[in-house]
Amino acid sequence: MTPKGREARTTPRYTWEKHGPIVVASTLSSANEQTRLLVHRHIHELLHEFSLPLKVSSTPLDEADLQLVRQLAASSTVGSLLDGDRFEEQLGETRAKGRLLQGLVVLLDPGKYERVHFEGEANQQALYGYSVSDGLCLLLNYDAAPVRHEVSHMLGLEAHCQNTACVMHYKCPRPGRFCDSCKMTLIDLWH
Ligand SMILES: [Zn+2]
Numbered sequence: 001m002t003p004k005g006r007e008a009r010t011t012p013r014y015t016w017e018k019h020g021p022i023v024v025a026s027t028l029s030s031a032n033e034q035t036r037l038l039v040h041r042h043i044h045e046l047l048h049e050f051s052l053p054l055k056v057s058s059t060p061l062d063e064a065d066l067q068l069v070r071q072l073a074a075s076s077t078v079g080s081l082l083d084g085d086r087f088e089e090q091l092g093e094t095r096a097k098g099r100l101l102q103g104l105v106v107l108l109d110p111g112k113y114e115r116v117h118f119e120g121e122a123n124q125q126a127l128y129g130y131s132v133s134d135g136l137c138l139l140l141n142y143d144a145a146p147v148r149h150e151v152s153h154m155l156g157l158e159a160h161c162q163n164t165a166c167v168m169h170y171k172c173p174r175p176g177r178f179c180d181s182c183k184m185t186l187i188d189l190w191h
């Protein structure tokens, strides 16, 4: 589940897709490398299913970039909450310095975080993650449906769907199928 009780954007979207494949940055311990590869596969399958002209990298971030991601997470952590807005803001500053320019999917430790907190969340809790079309996807759950839901927010499906069987419904139903309307929107956005 995620966003986004915000007003329509007033500035152009950051075009992360011009900076190479989407990267999956894992802040989990190295024992969880399988999890990173699993998320990579969910994203790869999503891009492939709709023939989207995008790629997701299977290689881990280099140590320096991963350290940056960890710093962003650490400075956005308040108790058991991750402050999504703060992460997003700091990522913007990092990108202004020429780092972490790609679409960024960040794996966060579900044992450490209760949820992601963000502005306007009064009626929507981000239990699975938080994602914005500016090229950021914060993940707390690695099952196929939540990954497809959150990454699709990053791919530009900003609003939740009214169809209760669609993966873009705010409850993110399994197994993670898209309704025809969301499917067409996603395809139109990238073709
Ligand atoms: Zn959502």
Ligand SMILES: [Zn+2]
Binding pocket: 161, 162, 163, 166, 167, 168, 169, 178, 179, 180, 181, 182, 183
């Ligand atoms: Zn839908």
